[in-house]
Amino acid sequence: MSGTGQPGAQVEVKDKDGTSLGTTTVAEDGTWSLTPTSDLAKGPNQLTAVQTPKDGGETSEATATITVNVVDQLAVSGPTAGSTVTTDKPVVTGTSEPKADITITDKDGKVIGTTTANAKGEWSITLPAQPNGLVEITVTDEHGQKVDHSFTVDVAAPIAELVITGPKEG
Structure with a gap:
């Protein structure tokens, strides 16, 4: 937060309950800035700046x-990073800001999945068939947050149907 005041004065910023969020000194150009000592709550916060002149006036x-508009952190919850999945169409799940648009791109930047998070911020995307090996993806939300994520696909070759071909009856 920032403001203007009398050069050299002390400025203390307090929340609505009178709790101090920090103190700073007004610069010679009449400006001040302060990073609060504790996080502000999401939504409206009533703050009071109290200026005390350096001469004691x-x-x-x-x-x-x-x-405060806080964007919920984008996170991938599954498959676990570094894990191995045994399906070629893995489901990628995670959390974000509610109703956020989610895009998944492959290591070459090609879009391979999109969805919109639900009202709780939960999302899920079934990827198209992936070859065996390392799958590297980037998950992006509409706020520009990005998460790089990787896991391995290891789908065993299908076992051929067992058929008895001999000896023949007779």
Whole structure:
């Protein structure tokens, strides 16, 4: 957060309960900035900046409401990174911001799956058939978050049907 004030003054920012979020000094150009000592809650936060001049003069206050829009972290939950799956059409699952558009690309950047997360932020995409070996994907959401993920596909060759061909009856 940032603002302006009297050069050299101390500025303390407090939340609506009066808890200090930090103190800083106003720069010579009259500006100040502060990184809060604790995270602000998602949504609207009423903050008060209290300025105390360096010469001990009268304090002044300014109040503002800051809305924190936190994008839920994009994560892949399955298959587990580095694991081996035994299907050529693995299901990739994860979590993100609710209703976010999700895109999966292969190691060459080709889109191989898309979906939209549900209201809880959960998503699932069944990939098209993958060859045996390492599968490297990038999962991207509409906010630009990216997660690189890899796992191995190891599908055993189908076992031929057992047929008895001899000896013949007779």
